Amino acid sequence: MSLLAVSNLTKNYRRTGKPVAAVDDVSFTIEPGETLALAGPSGSGKSTIARLVLRLIEPDAGRIEFEGSDFLVLRGAALRARRARLQMVFQDPLAAFNPRATVARVLDDPLRIHGIASRAERPRRIAALLERVGLAADLAPRAIHEISGGQRQRVAIARAIATKPSLIVLDEAVSALDVSVRGQILDLLLDLQRQDKIAYLFISHDLGVVRAVAHRVILLNAGRIAESGDARAVIDAPRSAIGRALVAAAPKLNRAKT
Amino acid sequence: MSPLRRFLRTPEAVAGAILLGALAAMALSASLLFPGDPQAIAGPALLPPFQDWSLPLGTDRLGRDVLAELFHGARTSLAVGLAAAAAALAIGAVVGTLAGFADGLVDEVLMRVTDAFQTVPSFLLALAFVSVVGPSLGIVVIAIALGTWTGPARVARAEVLSIRERDYVANARAIGMHPLEIAFREVLPNALPPVLAMSSVIVAAAILTEAALSFLGLGDPNRVTWGGMIAEGRTVLRTAPFLSIVPGIALVLTVLGVYLAGEGIVETTAVKRGLS
Numbered sequence: 008m009s010l011l012a013v014s015n016l017t018k019n020y021r022r023t024g025k026p027v028a029a030v031d032d033v034s035f036t037i038e039p040g041e042t043l044a045l046a047g048p049s050g051s052g053k054s055t056i057a058r059l060v061l062r063l064i065e066p067d068a069g070r071i072e073f074e075g076s077d078f079l080v081l082r083g084a085a086l087r088a089r090r091a092r093l094q095m096v097f098q099d100p101l102a103a104f105n106p107r108a109t110v111a112r113v114l115d116d117p118l119r120i121h122g123i124a125s126r127a128e129r130p131r132r133i134a135a136l137l138e139r140v141g142l143a144a145d146l147a148p149r150a151i152h153e154i155s156g157g158q159r160q161r162v163a164i165a166r167a168i169a170t171k172p173s174l175i176v177l178d179e180a181v182s183a184l185d186v187s188v189r190g191q192i193l194d195l196l197l198d199l200q201r202q203d204k205i206a207y208l209f210i211s212h213d214l215g216v217v218r219a220v221a222h223r224v225i226l227l228n229a230g231r232i233a234e235s236g237d238a239r240a241v242i243d244a245p246r247s248a249i250g251r252a253l254v255a256a257a258p259k260l261n262r263a264k265t
Numbered sequence: 266m267s268p269l270r271r272f273l274r275t276p277e278a279v280a281g282a283i284l285l286g287a288l289a290a291m292a293l294s295a296s297l298l299f300p301g302d303p304q305a306i307a308g309p310a311l312l313p314p315f316q317d318w319s320l321p322l323g324t325d326r327l328g329r330d331v332l333a334e335l336f337h338g339a340r341t342s343l344a345v346g347l348a349a350a351a352a353a354l355a356i357g358a359v360v361g362t363l364a365g366f367a368d369g370l371v372d373e374v375l376m377r378v379t380d381a382f383q384t385v386p387s388f389l390l391a392l393a394f395v396s397v398v399g400p401s402l403g404i405v406v407i408a409i410a411l412g413t414w415t416g417p418a419r420v421a422r423a424e425v426l427s428i429r430e431r432d433y434v435a436n437a438r439a440i441g442m443h444p445l446e447i448a449f450r451e452v453l454p455n456a457l458p459p460v461l462a463m464s465s466v467i468v469a470a471a472i473l474t475e476a477a478l479s480f481l482g483l484g485d486p487n488r489v490t491w492g493g494m495i496a497e498g499r500t501v502l503r504t505a506p507f508l509s510i511v512p513g514i515a516l517v518l519t520v521l522g523v524y525l526a527g528e529g530i531v532e533t534t535a536v537k538r539g540l541s
Contacts, residue, residue: 063435090441102432105451117440166440 008075009036010206011060011174016069018055029055030066031230039173040204044217044238046253047227053210055230057178060208061095062086074173091121091170098179100159104151110137110162111147117169136165140195157188161195168199176208181216193220214257218242226250271533278529284522291339299333303489307333311505325494325508326501335515337489342472342519345406349471350464352410354417358453358460361421365456366429366448376422379415387412391474395483402485405478409471416467417460424456465527469520476516491516 014034019026030052037043045053058064060071062078071078073093081089097103104113114133118124124132134144140161146154154162160180167175177196181189197220199205211217217224221238226249234247245251272278295303307320307330314323314331322331364375382390391408398404428434429452437447478484479492491512498508 058435061439063438087441087443090439093439095436095439097432097436099432103436105433105437105455107454116437116442120441120443170440 009072010039010041010074011037011208012070012072013056013060014070014072016056016059016071017067018052018059018064019067028230030059033069033227033230033232035225035232035235037174037206037208039206040200041223042200042207042209042221044209044211044221044224045227046211046214046217046224047233047249048212048253050229051227052230053212053227054178056227057095057176057208057210061093061176062090088121091117092172093174093176094167094170094172095176095178096160096163096167096180099183100156100163101152103163104159106152108151109147110149110151110154113151113162113166114147114169117166121170123170132169136169137162139168139199140165141191157184157192160184160188160192164192164195164199168203168205171203172205174206174208176210178210179212180209182211182213189216196220212253214242214253226253272529275529275532277525278532281522281525281527281529284518285526288339288343288519288522291336292343295333295336295340299330299336303333303337304329311501313505314507314511322511323505323507325497325505331494331508331511334489334494335491335512338491338494338512339515339519341402341485341488341490342475342516345402345409345475346468346472346523348406349409349413349475350468352406353413353467353471354460354464356410356414357417357419358421358457360414361418361423361460362425362448362453362456364418365422365425366444366452372422375418379418382411383415385412388474388477391478392481392483395478400478400483400485402488405475405483405485408478409474412474413467413470417463420463421453421456421460424459425452428452428455462527462531465523465530468527469523472516472520472523 013036016030016033017028018030020029021027033052033056035043045056047053055064059066062081066079073089078089111130111133114136115129118129118132119126130147133147137144137146142158142161142165146158151159151162163180180196181192184192193216196207200207207220209217209221218238223236224238224241225235226233226241226245226247228247228249233249234241234245241250242254245254272282306328308317308324308328310324310326310328312320312324312328315321316323320330320332322335325331325334360375360379364372364379367375390412391405394408394411395404434447434451437451442451475484476490476492476495479490480496482493482496484490484493494512495509498505498512502509
């Protein structure tokens with residue numbers, strides 16, 4: 008049984024009266040512990056799919072089954088409780104947090120909301136989460152805008168794993184980081200996946216990163232699936248026109264040598 | 266440069282702060298300098314100012330000490346002004362946040378209620394409310410707040426509409442936070458600065474409205490108010506104009522002080538934002 012099964016997902020936006028299909032009849036599955044990448048040019052519907060899967064926006068048609076039950080029928084408290092199993096890491100770690108928040112508060116929220124730890128126990132749990140993502144526990148009282156971008160993205164990951172989810176949606180989670188930090192964050196994500204069998208829906212426009220971390224990839228174009236399959240196979244020998252265009256556009260460091 | 270330093274470098278802010286400080290000092294020292302009932306008879310009736318130095322600003326028609334009344338009146342003006350503004354800002358911020366965040370029917374209903382309040386002149390609303398419920402300090406505060414919360418509500422809603430599209434609100438939803446907690450803990454605190462910038466205008470308007478209500482005899486009858494003093498002096502305006510002029514000047518200086526200090530604060534925070 009798949010962890011996440013999305014079928015015939017469709018979402019239209021209305022722009023000056025005319026409906027524009029942002030996501031058009033998209034179906035895919037994610038197995039437990041697997042990384043599925045969604046790649047494609049800007050406006051291809053990657054982020055819309057991420058937000059649909061998280062129920063941050065509602066689809067116009069289609070089904071989403073998560074952990075064997077219909078995810079789209081959930082409402083109110085039942086939906087909020089279920090969200091613990093399905094988390095998200097955003098592209099810009101500064102915009103993703105309340106500008107007034109401290110590191111401790113950001114990590115306290117999921118523990119408190121889902122009743123994972125008592126008030127007295129929470130500071131210890133927050134310290135443990137920080138250590139888990141490779142940060143010092145004394146970072147907790149700092150304001151979110153005082154720490155570096157890489158540290159902030161680690162905090163975002165700590166927040167996402169606080170509720171022990173089975174799936175994390177990574178919406179361009181490493182795109183805003185500089186290259187040296189990017190590698191460290193990717194290593195951290197892979198470690199967490201090995202230890203906890205977390206599945207990732209990895210959204211990125213960077214095919215190099217996708218090839219390095221994803222098991223399977225789906226290439227999107229204008230809201231439709233253009234091509235899908237094993238990540239290395241697809242990226243090494245794309246069959247669709249958009250796939251070839253994306254691979255050709257990706258910068259290659261070894262080009263100078265050949 | 267510290268915000269206080271910057272505040273003190275703007276001359277109008279300093280003037281406003283001095284005026285407000287004087288007002289606060291008057292209000293706080295009223296019962297120390299003039300113990301007892303300010304409405305008790307202290308000397309001969311209609312004594313002009315600067316004649317008897319135990320009654321420096323003279324006495325009114327009933328022989329009450331004008332200076333004592335002025336000090337005790339400062340208390341009422343300040344209390345009503347601050348309380349009404351706080352109430353208006355609180356109501357406005359909550360209504361605006363709910364309307365902006367809830368969307369759909371709730372937004373529609375709340376904003377039509379806001380429209381309804383906004384179409385009625387706020388002074389008429391206060392007048393009607395006080396004359397129906399009866400004059401007392403608390404009622405006057407509520408009456409003024411009823412007419413002034415709509416401005417803050419609109420500003421708060423506009424701010425919330427932009428904030429709720431930010432990633433951190435989506436993030437709060439994604440971790441399963443309750444919508445009310447998102448609205449009041451994540452969104453409202455970040456929507457407050459432009460709402461608070463309106464506070465000086467609202468305090469000044471509230472002080473004037475209170476004075477106007479008192480002038481019309483709808484103030485709290487057990488308290489001395491500047492508006493009441495002006496009304497009291499009106500009957501002897503030709504023979505003893507100082508009875509209306511003295512509280513009138515006090516009112517002008519107070520409103521001016523509130524405006525200037527508020528302007529200074531807005532200016533100071535604006536500069537701070539520009540730099541950061």
